[in-house]
Amino acid sequence: MSSEGTFATIKRGLALSPELRPGMAGTIALAVVQMGGRVAVPIAVQQGIDHGIRAEGGPDLQFVTAVVALTFVALMISTLAGYLMTRRLFTVSETALGALRSRTFRHIHDLSMLHQQSERRGTMVSRVTSDVDQISIFLQTGGVQLLLASGQLLVSTIVMFVYSWELTIVVLLAFGPAVAVIRLFQKRLAAVYGAVRERTGVMLGAIAESVVGAMVIRAYGVAGRTEKRLDTSIDRLRVAQQHALRTSVTSFSSGELGAGLALAAVVVVGVLMGVDGGLTVGALTAFLFLVTLFIQPVQIATDMLNEAQNAVAGWRRVLDVLDLEPDVKDPDEVGVDLPEGPLSVRFQDVSFRYPGGPIVLADVDLSLAARTKVAVVGETGSGKTTFAKLLTRLMDPVEGEVLLSGTALRTVKFAALRSRVVMVPQDGFLFDATVAENIRFAEPSLTDEQLRSAFEELGLADWLATLPAGLETPVGERGEALSVGERQLVALVRAYVADPDLLVLDEATSAVDPATEVRLQRALDTVTRGRTTVAIAHRLSTAQSADEVIVVDAGRVVQRGPHAQLVTEEGSIYAKLYASWLEQTR
Template structure:
């Protein structure tokens, strides 16, 4: 799989699975084996002891045919043609002993199977989780929210649930079919033929229905997704719905989604019932056929009474697996589709990859930044930065300003290697960023994004995110150094105040304060601020700016700013316009260029703030 096309192709594939149609089913069946092979290659531990497990399963299945054989033996030797209780006892006690053995084997088989498969799948789950974090920011953001979460939750759950439930049933029942067939053949090939003649067409019809059923379940999944989206919107958008009095409209949309799902479910169950009815009819047909032919053969003395009776039992043993197996096959398809999606994520090479042990460390001390003919375009999008070359000396404080859409945020993302340039190179202290090991890069270069995401924990735990070893005293000291001690004291439980889901118990501005403190205690050599204080009140912002200026002395800072107050204090301002650097210099120098982009921005800023 090529790296660049990965994000979109996996998204498309997911939609395709959801809308799978009759024509696409064969193609899907083909790749089932491929998926299994890929999955086994990825989790070799699944193969460990596989032969043993299968051996145990085989013995377990023999138990299923023990009873019909016992009935045949019992009737023929012990009942018909004179009662022989001793012979009957022998048959019964041998069979009972066999059942004890097969039951024990069944236990051992399941025990091994579950231990091995759950361990392997937990490994896959954890690996996929790590892999999602290793994917580039662009890839992470191109996926629908929640779809990456499904890769490590519901998709894996689907596989484990299938294995726990359907997998064993499928395995045992398919084995049962084989063993039953073998026993039937041993008794009479003619009657076996009758049974197969009755079930053959039924299986074909069921397979056909199966495809329609898979399509119907695809629609159910799609509708369920739509329902979840609608519910999510009504929950997350609750303030808007209330403020605009559009509960009626929202309720209608919800009802449509709910009914859509219900109709899809009903359609699916209709097809499913059709399938099991066909199976049941086939069973009746087989039973009748066996009786008719059996009696004819019995009259010829080709078959004994016990054998014919045993056959009637065997036919029932045949029905169950066929019906269950067809039901379970659906689940199997879902599980395999889930597995395929997990494997697909794992197969995507992170396009912004950690060079790992082959990488270099950043040299010690303050870092300087160099852009060498850097061009950047989003995949399939227009170029947002054109051939940018610039040098920012170590220890300088630089502000990047420009209008919305000018490309200024791209600087922050390139310097922190959230993205790689389409052409050219970004270098820190002379080392190309692509050569820098991530552990070195992430400990020396820290960015504060505009949306300072907080985890559902206390303020303290959020701030010590990058350095869990910090004590409460040290954290409190950090807030004091940032001039935020008063704000911290105002919180109900100080450092131990819970911030709620995504930090929603705090105001937007307060969240930014915590995010800033988090970056501050990480003590980086290059601090990148991407509109990090946009929702903070001016007095606090100015105060923060001042303390930041002080505490970042001796480090390099790059601030993406939409408030020009940041630019005024910077050593150098870089003005970006339509993807190009149009001006560079100190605030005062830039202002001296009349009618320049910066002069216009500043004029408008003054108008706003005076």
């Protein structure tokens, strides 16, 4: 969490939410009118009592009626202005906050995979939900109060000055220490409310894990352990909330002590002034009334300022995400398109390491011709998946360069890259929608007919026919209504309809049965002929049918060539892998 001040956050936030600006002047004008009406009532009471009810020669009913009528009109105008003001404020602020949610959401997607993984999903969700909610809730409740209280404070100070500038200075001086304490506390409040927001994110992460892992938790009978962890995160949030509250009440009560000090000082100084003949009893009484008027908004403002810290803490967390510069960046306008036609691949002395980690891929230097089918094999953890991620620019190499048909990947526009290069990851994530909708994710314009023929072309029509509602079968949350193998089939069709020139398969059929896989493999070979395919494979059946096999071991390319040749390299890693594969399948 950044430790900038409240006003810095607000300034940064306003700069990033231009939607807040239009009509602000009008809103403020209406707020001033509303405040005016609010102040009118206590002044009317004071005037009505002083000059009407306590008028010399008995109560002046006419004067009182006039004051009341006038104030009534002012009150009605103020109420109307209040209505119009809040209407405008809520419309503008909710519009701005909605835009902020959308912008943050988009920004999180634009962050690199590494950035995304460095933060828990629950925490990311909290940035577009509960953190923004705090700002919204504050604006709809405390924000208006704070605005009105500030206005009331200003108006009552002016009126006090009119009555007695000396006593006004006394009042302001009496509040001096309180103001200093409150200011001093703002920084601490920012920290404690920041902790509240942070722990909310952590709690959401813990809840998300318990929900997503519910099956494992149940299967192992370890609900007790998860409960304990959830309780800890829930309690840590509660403790942070209580700490924030204690800090906030301490800050608030300094305002209350300021009020006591002001009252005492005004009476003492007022009496001393009166003794010298500089003040009448009536004037002092009226002034005490005004001090009460002054104290009320000070208390409200202090209170709302504290609440504002919670909203500011939420705002800051959102802004902190927006400030994260995506490290795998879309070159956008300055980017180039990929050359037309099938794509060739070139890895130029590529090395990769995760931040702070050891090298996972070292000095990979190779070229893959266009239209070839390449299999990448190697033990688990050898760097195969990293190879695929670099090839599709989910990550950038630490050293070296990846080029497609001679064009450096870093310079290619994402729009061009993602439409020409598609990867099917190990875990073929599906959205909670129908099969058809999940496939249309890749290409929204496809008709049902086209979807069906895609299944047909991949030899999956029979499988599709077994689904209860065919294309319209809902796949459930994360696709869980389908089996893992079925999810992979849908993910593969999804990639196929995207019609890429370079298709990268990262163990995309690992959970599919052998017969289906072989069928699928053949179908793919036919339909992807003329394109470049890179398949990360753990089943060597894929490698056998590839034009070329690349063997990765401990982050280095140790062998490459066609299957038939590699098998004959005695004692080689591939020969061992193949022997083991034969043992498995025979």
